Amino acid sequence: MKFTFLTVLLSLTLFASGCFKASTGDASNGAQAGAGNANTASQNKPVNAAPANAVVAKPAGDKCNNLKLSGKNFIAKQSFPIDFEPFPGGCFATFGSKEDMLDEKDVPRGSTFHIFKGGKSVLELPDAFDGQAACWVEAVSFKDLNGDGKTDIIMAGSCLAAKDSYPSNAVYVNNGSRFTTDAEANSKLNELKSAKAIEDYVSSHMKSFF
Structure with missing residues (x-):
C-alpha cells in the first residue's frame, strides 16, 4: 500500500514539474517573439516620419x-x-x-x-x-x-x-x-x-x- 502511494505521489510530482517547465518555456518564447515584432516594427518605421501635427511648407x-x-x-x-x-x-x-x-x-x-x-x-x-x-x-x-x-x-x-x-x-x-x-x-x-x-x-x- 505504501509502495502504491509513493508511486502515485512521485508521478504527480513529475507531472507538475513538466507542466511548470512547459509553461515557463512558452512565456519565454512569447516574450522573445514580442521583442522580435517590436524590433521589426521599429525597423519598418520611416526614419524621417513627420509628426502628425507637422505643418507642410507651402510651395x-x-x-x-x-x-x-x-x-x-x-x-x-x-x-x-x-x-x-x-x-x-x-x-x-x-x-x-x-x-x-x-x-x-x-x-x-x-x-x-x-x-x-x-x-x-x-x-x-x-x-x-x-x-x-x-x-x-x-x-x-x-x-x-x-x-x-x-x-x-x-x-x-x-x-x-x-x-x-x-x-x-x-x-x-x-x-x-x-x-x-x-x-x-x-x-x-x-x-x-x-x-x-x-x-x-x-x-x-x-x-x-x-
Missing part, C-alpha cells in the same frame, strides 16, 4: 499666384518668385494680352514681363520683342551671365509668322537698380531655341551684351 510660388493687370491674362507657369537684387522677395510675372490671345489656354501672345512686390507691379521690363506683334514667351531662366554678382534674366520666345512661328529671344541685364535689354544684341539670338542655347551664346559673345 515657394504661392505668393506669386493670381497676380492681376488690367487687360492682361496672368501666365502662372512663366511667373516665378525671385530673391535677388534689386527686387529680393519679389515676383517675376508674365502676362499675355487678352486682346491677342484667343482664350486663356492659348499661347501668351503679347507677352509682357513685370516685377511684382506686395501684389503690385513695381517695374515693367522693356519690350523683349522689339515691337514685333503676336509674340510670346516659351521659357525664362535666371543667371549671373557676366559674373558681376547680379542675376540677369534670359527669355526664350516665339513670334507668329504667316505659316509658322520663329524664335525671338532676349537677355535682360541687371544693372543693380533695374533691367535693361539691347534689341541689336538680342537680334543675334534669334536662331536659338532654348534658354540654355542663349546662355551659351552670351557666354561666348559677352561684349555684345555687357
Whole structure:
C-alpha cells in the first residue's frame, strides 16, 4: 500500500514539474517573439516620419499666384518668385494680352514681363520683342551671365509668322537698380531655341551684351 502511494505521489510530482517547465518555456518564447515584432516594427518605421501635427511648407510660388493687370491674362507657369537684387522677395510675372490671345489656354501672345512686390507691379521690363506683334514667351531662366554678382534674366520666345512661328529671344541685364535689354544684341539670338542655347551664346559673345 505504501509502495502504491509513493508511486502515485512521485508521478504527480513529475507531472507538475513538466507542466511548470512547459509553461515557463512558452512565456519565454512569447516574450522573445514580442521583442522580435517590436524590433521589426521599429525597423519598418520611416526614419524621417513627420509628426502628425507637422505643418507642410507651402510651395515657394504661392505668393506669386493670381497676380492681376488690367487687360492682361496672368501666365502662372512663366511667373516665378525671385530673391535677388534689386527686387529680393519679389515676383517675376508674365502676362499675355487678352486682346491677342484667343482664350486663356492659348499661347501668351503679347507677352509682357513685370516685377511684382506686395501684389503690385513695381517695374515693367522693356519690350523683349522689339515691337514685333503676336509674340510670346516659351521659357525664362535666371543667371549671373557676366559674373558681376547680379542675376540677369534670359527669355526664350516665339513670334507668329504667316505659316509658322520663329524664335525671338532676349537677355535682360541687371544693372543693380533695374533691367535693361539691347534689341541689336538680342537680334543675334534669334536662331536659338532654348534658354540654355542663349546662355551659351552670351557666354561666348559677352561684349555684345555687357
